Amino acid sequence: MLPLADISTNIGSLPLKNPTMLASGIMDEDAGSMKRIIKCGAGAIVTKSIGLQPREGYPNPTLIELEYGILNAMGLPNPGIDEFGEEILQLKKSKTPIIGSIYGANAKEFIELGQKMEDYGVSAIELNLSCPHAKRYGLEVGSDPKLIQIITSSVKVNVKIPVFVKLSPNATNISEIAKAAESGNADAIVAINSVKAMKIDLDLKRPILSNKIGGYSGRAIKPIGVRCVYEIAEHVDIPIIGVGGILSGEDAIEYMMAGASAIQIGAGVYYRELDIFKKIKKEIEQWMDKHSYKKISDIVGVAHL
Ligand SMILES: Cc1cc2nc3c(=O)[nH]c(=O)nc-3n(C[C@H](O)[C@H](O)[C@H](O)COP(=O)(O)O)c2cc1C
Numbered sequence: 001m002l003p004l005a006d007i008s009t010n011i012g013s014l015p016l017k018n019p020t021m022l023a024s025g026i027m028d029e030d031a032g033s034m035k036r037i038i039k040c041g042a043g044a045i046v047t048k049s050i051g052l053q054p055r056e057g058y059p060n061p062t063l064i065e066l067e068y069g070i071l072n073a074m075g076l077p078n079p080g081i082d083e084f085g086e087e088i089l090q091l092k093k094s095k096t097p098i099i100g101s102i103y104g105a106n107a108k109e110f111i112e113l114g115q116k117m118e119d120y121g122v123s124a125i126e127l128n129l130s131c132p133h134a135k136r137y138g139l140e141v142g143s144d145p146k147l148i149q150i151i152t153s154s155v156k157v158n159v160k161i162p163v164f165v166k167l168s169p170n171a172t173n174i175s176e177i178a179k180a181a182e183s184g185n186a187d188a189i190v191a192i193n194s195v196k197a198m199k200i201d202l203d204l205k206r207p208i209l210s211n212k213i214g215g216y217s218g219r220a221i222k223p224i225g226v227r228c229v230y231e232i233a234e235h236v237d238i239p240i241i242g243v244g245g246i247l248s249g250e251d252a253i254e255y256m257m258a259g260a261s262a263i264q265i266g267a268g269v270y271y272r273e274l275d276i277f278k279k280i281k282k283e284i285e286q287w288m289d290k291h292s293y294k295k296i297s298d299i300v301g302v303a304h305l
Helices: 031-039 081-089 107-120 145-158 174-183 219-235 249-258 268-272 276-290
Strands: 009-011 014-016 020-022 044-046 063-066 069-072 098-102 124-128 163-167 188-191 195-197 214-217 240-243 260-265
Touching: 009 260, 020 276, 031 044, 031 081, 069 219, 081 098, 081 107, 098 107, 107 124, 107 145, 124 145, 145 163, 145 174, 163 174, 174 188, 174 219, 188 219, 214 219, 219 240, 219 249, 240 249, 249 260, 249 276, 260 276, 268 276
Parallel strands: 020 044, 020 260, 044 098, 098 124, 124 163, 163 188, 188 240, 240 260
Antiparallel strands: 009 014, 063 069, 069 214, 195 214
């Protein structure tokens, strides 16, 4: 039987044919792998976070799999915006929106990166203000509401495409930060980036990651992400994109009930492989049919009523 549910959604002015998006940092470093994910049915692709200059990232080990998730401190490795632009240009014909994720040390860097991303043809920009392990570029920027507002509004006035702001669960008060992004005219909030964490090797008696501290992703962080989305939804009126530990259609529905209009999948790509997008879409449709929901917007935020 054909599904009755319509799973298209909108993030402000950006329409998506389905609510599943690839999260930044997973299989999105070159045009070839992004094309593969598009073929697998993702509603949108977020690129790896890109800075002005090339960055090598941290030495190994940079990623370990733990019982309930993945711990990583890659150190934002990327080729820099000028070289990465060539990859984006190869996706110009894609009907699936490409969202350019950028990081910088100050508003000036974010503006330059945002303008370059727009010139390369992305559909929206995601400001990564939340990397848990890159000192100058991450939490030092992303836990100060004033800075968030300044950076967001500076990028907004310099580009025409929508600007999303990705927040960290490591901030003390995530709704305050979300409100600052909204007052800087952000078009949407993305929550959450990975959770600051550490793993110690008992034999070596040392932290395993070369950077010692990393960001925890995957199954274990879903309740943290759902709580953050719920709290943000209580305080802002702009759309929210939920991310963190989404491995199934029911996980996605839970985020939607908390207030998310779309969701992103990161670690899930490792666990359920590339067909995770098709599977989650089908599971969302089946759940909606079973519970007589006809469109995504009818689910968004119902947990608040
Ligand atoms: C290996 C790896 C690299 C990541 N790189 C980035 C990145 O460059 N920029 C960013 O905003 N988030 C990055 N993230 C965070 C994810 O986009 C996502 O917010 C987080 O992993 C939680 O979602 P998940 O549990 O579905 O993975 C990365 C995550 C992983 C596992």
